[in-house]
Amino acid sequence: xxxxxxxxxxxxxxxxxxxxxxxxxxxxxxxxxxxxxxxxxxxxxxxxxxxxxxxxxxxxxxxxxxxxxxxxxxxxxxxxxxxxxxxxxxxxxxxxxxxxxxxxxxxxxxxxxxxxxxxxxxxxxxxxxxxxxxxxxxxxxxxxxxxxxxxxxxxxxxxxxxxxxxxxxxxxxxxxxxxxxxxxxxxxxxxxxxxxxxxxxxxxxxxxxxxxxxxxxxxxxxxxxxxxxxxxxxxxxxxxxxxxxxxxxxxxxxxxxxxxxxxxxxxxxxxxxxxxxxxxxxxxxxxxxxxxxxxxxxxxxxxxxxxxxxxxxxxxxxxxxxxxxxxxxxxxxxxxxxxxxxxxxxxxxxxxxxxxxxxxxxxxxxxxxxxxxxxxxxxxxxxxxxxxxxxxxxxxxxxxxxxxxxxxxxxxxxxxxxxxxxxxxxxxxxxxxxxxxxxxxxxxxxxxxxxxxxxxxxxxxxxxxxxxxxxxxxxxxxxxxxxxxxxxxxxxxxxxxxxxxxxxxxxxxxxxxxxxxxxxxxxxxxxxxxxxxxxxxxxxxxxxxxxxxxxxxxxxxxxxxxxxxxxxxxxxxxxxxxxxxxxxxxxxxxxxxxxxxxxxxxxxxxxxxxxxxxxxxxxxxxxxxxxxxxxxxxxxxxxxxxxxxxxxxxxxxxxxxxxxxxxxxxxxxxxxxxxxxxxxxxxxxxxxxxxxxxxxxxxxxxxxxxxxxxxxxxxxxxxxxxxxxxxxxxxxxxxxxxxxxxxxxxxxxxxxxxxxxxxxxxxxxxxxxxxxxxxxxxxxxxxxxxx
Ligand code: BES
Ligand code: ZN
Numbered sequence: 001x002x003x004x005x006x007x008x009x010x011x012x013x014x015x016x017x018x019x020x021x022x023x024x025x026x027x028x029x030x031x032x033x034x035x036x037x038x039x040x041x042x043x044x045x046x047x048x049x050x051x052x053x054x055x056x057x058x059x060x061x062x063x064x065x066x067x068x069x070x071x072x073x074x075x076x077x078x079x080x081x082x083x084x085x086x087x088x089x090x091x092x093x094x095x096x097x098x099x100x101x102x103x104x105x106x107x108x109x110x111x112x113x114x115x116x117x118x119x120x121x122x123x124x125x126x127x128x129x130x131x132x133x134x135x136x137x138x139x140x141x142x143x144x145x146x147x148x149x150x151x152x153x154x155x156x157x158x159x160x161x162x163x164x165x166x167x168x169x170x171x172x173x174x175x176x177x178x179x180x181x182x183x184x185x186x187x188x189x190x191x192x193x194x195x196x197x198x199x200x201x202x203x204x205x206x207x208x209x210x211x212x213x214x215x216x217x218x219x220x221x222x223x224x225x226x227x228x229x230x231x232x233x234x235x236x237x238x239x240x241x242x243x244x245x246x247x248x249x250x251x252x253x254x255x256x257x258x259x260x261x262x263x264x265x266x267x268x269x270x271x272x273x274x275x276x277x278x279x280x281x282x283x284x285x286x287x288x289x290x291x292x293x294x295x296x297x298x299x300x301x302x303x304x305x306x307x308x309x310x311x312x313x314x315x316x317x318x319x320x321x322x323x324x325x326x327x328x329x330x331x332x333x334x335x336x337x338x339x340x341x342x343x344x345x346x347x348x349x350x351x352x353x354x355x356x357x358x359x360x361x362x363x364x365x366x367x368x369x370x371x372x373x374x375x376x377x378x379x380x381x382x383x384x385x386x387x388x389x390x391x392x393x394x395x396x397x398x399x400x401x402x403x404x405x406x407x408x409x410x411x412x413x414x415x416x417x418x419x420x421x422x423x424x425x426x427x428x429x430x431x432x433x434x435x436x437x438x439x440x441x442x443x444x445x446x447x448x449x450x451x452x453x454x455x456x457x458x459x460x461x462x463x464x465x466x467x468x469x470x471x472x473x474x475x476x477x478x479x480x481x482x483x484x485x486x487x488x489x490x491x492x493x494x495x496x497x498x499x500x501x502x503x504x505x506x507x508x509x510x511x512x513x514x515x516x517x518x519x520x521x522x523x524x525x526x527x528x529x530x531x532x533x534x535x536x537x538x539x540x541x542x543x544x545x546x547x548x549x550x551x552x553x554x555x556x557x558x559x560x561x562x563x564x565x566x567x568x569x570x571x572x573x574x575x576x577x578x579x580x581x582x583x584x585x586x587x588x589x590x591x592x593x594x595x596x597x598x599x600x601x602x603x604x605x606x607x608x609x610x611x612x613x614x615x616x617x618x619x620x621x622x623x624x625x626x627x628x629x630x631x632x633x634x635x636x637x638x639x640x641x642x643x644x645x646x647x648x649x650x651x652x653x654x655x656x657x658x659x660x661x662x663x664x665x666x667x668x669x670x671x672x673x674x675x676x677x678x679x680x681x682x683x684x685x686x687x688x689x690x691x692x693x694x695x696x697x698x699x700x701x702x703x704x705x706x707x708x709x710x711x712x713x714x715x716x717x718x719x720x721x722x723x724x725x726x727x728x729x730x731x732x733x734x735x736x737x738x739x740x741x742x743x744x745x746x747x748x749x750x751x752x753x754x755x756x757x758x759x760x761x762x763x764x765x766x767x768x769x770x771x772x773x774x775x776x777x778x779x780x781x782x783x784x785x786x787x
Pocket of ligand 1: 297
């Protein structure tokens with residue numbers, strides 16, 4: 001529609017040659033454009049017409065040539081090997097955030113929605129898919145090896161969600177309970193590996209779960225989930241045609257480990273949530289990207305908790321997202337959840353832990369503050385009001401405010417419009433049968449006590465419980481000022497007090513020494529729930545890293561975890577000890593911390609043993625892998641010997657390692673291995689048929705410690721053997737594997753910067769690479785060098 005008479009049309013376009021363009025006003029003769037002026041920097045083209053295009057509707061026709069590129073964005077090719085060993089290419093798309101313009105000229109902004117009628121001309125023996133179902137398929141007139149496949153018209157949608165795929169695939173299919181046709185496409189010969197995503201999770205449970213949760217049906221007649229060999233992100237929610245890395249979709253009953261199953265469940269849950277939240281209702285502009293990603297990163301857990309209650313997935317959320325977000329958001333160079341962005345390169349940058357993990361964490365806090373029933377009402381209001389349209393953060397707050405009657409915008413603005421989060425300092429004073437609590441909030445900084453001039457403030461929903469009932473809040477208040485005093489009635493001197501039940505509030509807590517002391521027995525006797533033990537421990541480590549409390553005191557608290565049975569608590573603890581151990585690798589205390597780690601992990605290692613016991617489940621398998629890996633890396637003798645024995649049997653084909661034991665065994669033998677160990681691992685890598693196994697090996701190779709072998713791993717990272725999207729985790733593994741590795745990886749990244757930069761074109765993989773490589777450095781000289 002021409003809204004204002006003009007002789008120019010400006011649209012997005014990148015790496016495309018326009019051959020002809022014409023505009024035909026409705027019922028009038030077409031006018032050919034005479035000039036195509038490309039503004040490459042802005043990824044735009046201006047079409048100039050010889051006469052004025054008058055106000056009114058019409059048809060713009062463009063004949064153009066694009067490139068099937070190797071950049072994993074836009075319309076690109078993905079390499080695969082056939083069961084017969086031939087190398088072939090599939091043609092696939094990845095448009096988010098701003099790459100639809102590489103496939104066709106368009107107005108490539110989320111708020112400019114349109115319907116799409118897509119036809120593909122493809123070799124007749126290839127699978128051709130797009131967002132919608134096929135409505136027509138006929139021979140292509142000029143070439144009998146080709147067919148023309150026409151797809152149904154899409155609903156009104158944004159360009160970044162358009163997708164098409166041409167290649168060779170097998171599939172499994174089922175109809176979900178609510179009648180939607182669900183197909184999982186896999187590489188040829190591997191249809192079996194699509195069954196977990198299809199039956200275990202998607203078809204049977206996820207779609208109806210969301211339909212019920214939002215009270216809005218899935219609007220398309222079909223949904224395809226497809227595994228793509230070369231794929232930059234983890235997965236992409238294209239409407240009706242969701243694309244995945246192979247490792248985020250395929251599960252082999254024998255060769256996939258428990259953490260892969262869980263990952264597939266989470267990713268599928270995430271992308272399917274976007275079909276409503278993101279696709280049906282889309283953010284107005286990329287500033288509100290967090291709405292999409294934060295929300296999906298929260299609800300994926302709700303969905304997995306529904307499908308797999310045995311995963312205890314919400315506790316894992318705290319370790320995977322909540323603490324990770326706090327880690328980043330405590331840095332001076334963090335950014336607010338809502339951030340203004342313009343150029344495409346800025347858009348790429350906000351696909352980070354703030355949008356995802358902090359976004360998810362503040363939504364979890366909000367959900368808790370509102371309550372599930374009103375939250376759902378608000379969601380339904382929002383999704384029905386804005387369907388096929390766009391919305392901004394305020395629109396979601398409006399709907400939730402209407403549904404709950406609570407001051408949602410006022411509370412949430414303090415979390416999304418300013419960066420950072422508070423540290424709440426708390427002390428208690430006994431007054432007869434009551435305890436008087438004094439709370440103070442101050443911004444939490446990773447670099448030490450906040451010393452800024454302004455005093456940022458948050459509206460913090462605070463819950464407090466006592467040893468009377470550790471699972472139920474005795475008091476709930478909204479802390480909306482810097483300091484607060486409150487009285488806990490009937491709380492005896494011997495009773496302990498804990499803030500932040502369930503580790504839901506997005507803040508850290510610093511207890512007075514007495515209050516902390518009184519909580520220790522509740523860790524030891526497990527009367528404090530797992531997620532609270534986890535949160536407490538994580539706060540302590542983080543306060544120590546910030547220099548606010550003593551590291552020695554924190555390590556003493558570790559003794560209280562001798563009876564710890566919970567996988568996620570161990571996993572978070574292990575992570576914190578890992579960070580400490582990296583720090584200490586710059587000092588003379590490295591050996592001592594290794595001894596400490598062995599002491600902490602040996603009792604649980606002995607309890608678990610190497611082989612699953614009858615009746616064990618998902619979390620036992622994860623815990624065993626974690627503990628054995630940790631002990632093995634730290635040089636625990638018995639673990640090392642057993643790992644070597646099992647590895648030998650595995651390689652000789654005498655006894656194949658169960659999938660859950662592979663990572664811990666691989667990492668142990670590599671850490672203490674030599675060049676022949678590395679060669680054996682590289683051979684296993686070459687032989688592996690599943691991408692999961694290849695990735696498993698790639699991630700642990702960096703554990704090797706001899707300098708010349710480290711170099712070999714680094715060269716391997718850039719070789720043909722490693723898929724381009726996986727190079728980053730090989731180099732990251734080297735940087736995280738040892739002190740020598742860290743230096744070598746950093747040098748390698750600098751030496752190969754041009755190649756790496758070209759490969760990832762400034763996308764989010766390059767930021768991940770830098771983060772992984774420089775994470776462990778701990779002195780000013782290195783900081784300056786990195787800058
Ligand atoms: N929309 C994203 C995919 C994406 C990421 C596109 C970055 C462009 C740039 C998708 O919904 C997503 O978030 N994928 C995650 C996996 C998810 C389970 C957290 C990913 O790719 O890491
Ligand atoms: Zn997402």
